[in-house]
Amino acid sequence: MRQVIDCAVLWAPGQEGWVKDWMARREHALPRARLLSLPLAAQAPDGPAPDALWRLQQVLRRYDLAILPVAPEQLAWSRMALSAAEGMLPVPLLGLAHGLRAAAIQDLLGLGLSDFVRVELEGDDLGLRLACVARRKDALAAGALAGCDGAVRPATARSSLGNDAAGKSSPGWAPGLAEPDMPYALASRASLPSTEETLSFRAAKSRVVAAFEHDYLSRALRRSGGNIAMAARQASKHRRAFWGLMRKHRIDAAAFRTEGATVEDDELG
Known part of the structure; x- marks a missing residue:
């Protein structure tokens, strides 16, 4: 340096x-x-x-x-x-x-x-x-940051190319990730076992699903400012089911709330 x-x-x-x-x-x-x-x-x-x-x-x-x-x-x-x-x-x-x-x-x-x-x-x-x-x-x-070839680009950058360009495949875009602010494939890949670790198919699948759920819930809460009811609506899930997944993954909505945010809509009673 x-x-x-x-x-x-x-x-x-x-x-x-x-x-x-x-x-x-x-x-x-x-x-x-x-x-x-x-x-x-x-x-x-x-x-x-x-x-x-x-x-x-x-x-x-x-x-x-x-x-x-x-x-x-x-x-x-x-x-x-x-x-x-x-x-x-x-x-x-x-x-x-x-x-x-x-x-x-x-x-x-x-x-x-x-x-x-x-x-x-x-x-x-x-x-x-x-x-x-x-x-x-x-x-x-030393990592994938150099060059960024093959990396998933943000949705806003993609949309700035126009509707025609956004609808076409291009180098670096991952199919199915129309919303690159939700890189679920990346979260799943990172949760797979290493070459030195042996897991059954079922155990590996459970790990990937858990990583997906945690990533999805966190990003949904981040977009909603920590409002559980709003995040559940956006995810098309019942509020209690969404809250149950939060408990499963030990996710606290308070960590995503902006200063002064209220929790009125998050009452589950």
């Missing part, structure tokens, strides 16, 4: 104030790190497009790590953006948490953040965290 770490700070419209203030206060306190502003263009009425992170793959290759500022008002977008870019960014992603609860941070870590820091962290402690996260770039570069 180079002596100086280049950190891309990916701020979105509406974050200019507190993000630029955070950068200015730490600019001279990090002699071995450069905080470089990389604004995300507003492509949707309420902010950047859900595939904004995914589209930065080539740009991010020149950095050692990327910092993603997240406040409660950007939480929903951050979840979608991380889901769309899952496993495809060439640099580790460090979350800069501003006013987030622990459950929300844990959810973002599960979606692809390599680590997180709170806005209060500074000085040598912050510099050490940046250095530790930046070291993970080599591991990412």
Whole structure:
């Protein structure tokens, strides 16, 4: 790694104030790190497009790590953006948490953040965290992130090609994954036994089904902001059956709720 770490700070419209203030206060306190502003263009009425992170793959290759500022008002977008870019960014992603609860941070870590820091962290402690996260770039570069050939692309990127192009097969698109924010095939493949592990067909199938169910439920709850009733409706399942699967996989809806969300519709009585 180079002596100086280049950190891309990916701020979105509406974050200019507190993000630029955070950068200015730490600019001279990090002699071995450069905080470089990389604004995300507003492509949707309420902010950047859900595939904004995914589209930065080539740009991010020149950095050692990327910092993603997240406040409660950007939480929903951050979840979608991380889901769309899952496993495809060439640099580790460090979350800069501003006013987030622990459950929300844990959810973002599960979606692809390599680590997180709170806005209060500074000085040598912050510099050490940046250095530790930046070291993970080599591991990412050695994986499927380099080139991304054969990877599943986000639905929003696909739809931007137009209806005709979206309906045709193209290299890198997995048949049957019309909604790449639900990479069930990837979750299933990751749950299969390794070559050193021997499982019966039935046991291997159970493991794959369990991985699918957990992934499906988590993504449904993420889209609904942790509202169980809404997630169940979208999944075309009875609310009690959906809740039963959540209990089976020990999934807590609270981890997916945005700040201030209510649970009125989730009563199962």
